[in-house]
Amino acid sequence: MKKILSIVLCIVILLGVMPVVSFSADVFYNGMHLDWCYKIQLSEYYPVEYRSFTPEESCFYSLYSMDYTYDDPFAYVYDEDHNEIGFDDDSGFNSNFAYYAYMEKGKTYKFEIGAVRQHEETDFDVMITRVDNRIIDIQSGESYTAKADLSAYFDKDREFFKFTPEKSDYYAFYSNNKYEFTHAIIYDSEWNYLDEDDDSGIGHSCYLTYYLEEGKTYYYTSIALHPTLNPEYNMYLKPCEVISEMEFVSYPDKMTYYDGYVEETIDFTGLELEFTYTDGKTARWIYNEEDFFGATVDVSLEKDADGKYFVSVYADFAYDTFYLNVIENPVESISVCSDSKVECYENISGYIHNDGETYEEWFVYRYKLPEDMMMQINYTDGTSVQTSLFERFDDMYFEYSDNQLNGEPWKVGKNPVNIEYYGKKCQFFVDVLENPIDHFTVEKAPTKQYVYKITGSNTHYGSYCEFWPYDVTGMVLTAYYKDGTTRTFTDEDFDPDSCRIDGYRYYIDEQKVYKPGKTRVSMEYLGHEIEYDVMLLAKGDSDGDGVVSIMDATKIQRYLVAKEALTKEEEKVSDIDKDGEVSIIDATSIQKYLANHTPYL
DSSP: OHHHHHHHHHHHHHHHHSOSSOEEEEEEETTEEEEEEEEEEEOSSSOEEEEEEOOSSOEEEEEEEEOSSOOOEEEEEEOTTOOEEEEESSSSSTTOOEEEEEEOTTOOEEEEEEESSOOSOEEEEEEEEESGGGEEEOOTTOEEEEEOSHHHHTTSSOOEEEEOOSSOEEEEEEOOOTTTTEEEEEEOTTOOEEEEESSSSSTTOOEEEEEEOTTOOEEEEEEESSTTSOSEEEEEEEEOOOEEEEEEEEOOSOOEEETTOSGGGOOOTTOEEEEEETTSOEEEEETTSOOBTTBOEEEEEEEOTTSOEEEEEEETTEEEEEEOEEEOOOEEEEEEOSOOOEEEETTOSEEEEEOTTTOOEEEEEOOOOOTTOEEEEEETTSOEEEEETTSOBTTBOOEEEOSGGGTOOOOSEEEEEEEEETTEEEEEEEEEEOOOEEEEEEEEOOOOEEEOOOOEEETTTEEEEEEOOOOOTTOEEEEEETTSOEEEEOGGGEETTTTEETTEEEEEOOEEESSSEEEEEEEEETTEEEEEEEEEEOTTOTTOSSSOOHHHHHHHHHHHHHOOOOOHHHHHHHOTTOSSSOOHHHHHHHHHHHTTSOOOO
16 A cells, blocks of 8 residues: 555655646547647636746747637746746637747746636647647749648648748748738848748739848748638749839829818828839839739728828838828718708518627617708808708718617607718607507418428428518508597508508518428518418319318319319319329329328328
8 A cells, every 4th residue: 555655645646746738649529639738727817827848859839729719818938947838829810829949958948828818718729739740841943732721721731831042032831822811021041030921922822022041041921711622722932023113104183181180081092002012113002903913902091190191001011101181070960951851650661670789679670761851061261051961062962870780779759860960960860659459460461372282391390391471462451540430451452563562561481381281470560570371272172171081082072074263273282193284193092092092291
């Protein structure tokens, strides 16, 4: 017993002095085998966890995370004396970190791992792998095959390309695969991040250009952001011509903006540039036209230290700017100056909105502001002008909106619509009136019948028939008003083409039914739910009562002898042998089916 206790104690002591990082050769992650892995589990907001690693061999290593939840992991790296030697947040993919460094044998490195956007308990893996055995020496002008699988997507099997140029020049590292959404990154000889590219190439492929100095070593890596279409793709490296200078041929048509309302109205239309490449060739570029292959033109609005607005333009390695003319906003206020009025009945002329986050539902009203609605613009100099709400005035349209979709449902009474012009706002009110109808009754259901035809299957409920019972021909409704009056709606009030009754739209959802017979349909009309039954005829249900019986064979016989009428749907289900006509053979098939002599379904 003492010997056993001694062994156990030794194991406990050994475990206590081992590095915090644990390595395992039998760890799997989403089906991928991992050599070295440890799991991070964080349960507080903006948490961190400390780990350490002592390499058994001096070489280049990569420290990276595998997280699919967009918690955005990050990592700080320290030496034995806790001096920071590195940090990474997003050099990996899918908001993961990927830190590369040369680590020396026997030295202990400490890591501080955290997650930026983590609010609840999170769980992700952190890997340490050697990079040296995945580095491939490449030459300019050649193509190389890169892996496109999930292990390469993060860092487990990602390949790195080592290049030492014999001549200082601009070089392009790129792919021509427009389906894999390739991404490229370049590092210097010490694995310091230099640049990256995602979509500058053909389609969604990468085209990374960078000036490389003679005799210096650089490392490239690439990844396919959708590594499911092909197991591999080609990467290329070669000298290239880049844009080195730019000249403004013409500035945007609009250069003057009102103070306090620049970002909302910025327009670069009319901007034209002339680019000069490193080989002396020139090319024209016009805003809103397609970018050049290998050169993304970035045009953005910025502010300088004095708060003045300027436009910066980047193209490859060329950069220039120009300032906008921002003047004082002359608009003091705006207001509605007409007697326009909009009224909506409660829960009518709209739709039910479901909030995808809270799963709450509320009614959103559709409305139309009057076409003759007039607005008054009041200026700071005391003058004013009137104009239509829907006309462009002083190179600007009025904008209007409400907050119905932002969790502010309208109620009975006055509800605001916000109107804005050059940053000045006012409100127009829509009156929601109490719904005058108390309830509906269905005096007569639609005459339309439907044939039960299997269109899909559900593993839990079985096969089903999916149809859209929008034909309400023959329906008779009675509305009971809150004032005690009633009204009956007949076919004369129905418009099946526009799905309206007496001018108001009705809504019927698609139906999914698992057996023939009567099925309940719900229609929304004038803010009320109206239910009625429609018939789905099964094969052989000639009389449409929901079951197959001897009465169905009898109805076919009467049809053949006395030519009793059959609806189109009844003809379809009565044609048992599907020869295109209803005959005595079909009636006999039903009789044999009922006698269990032979199936026909």
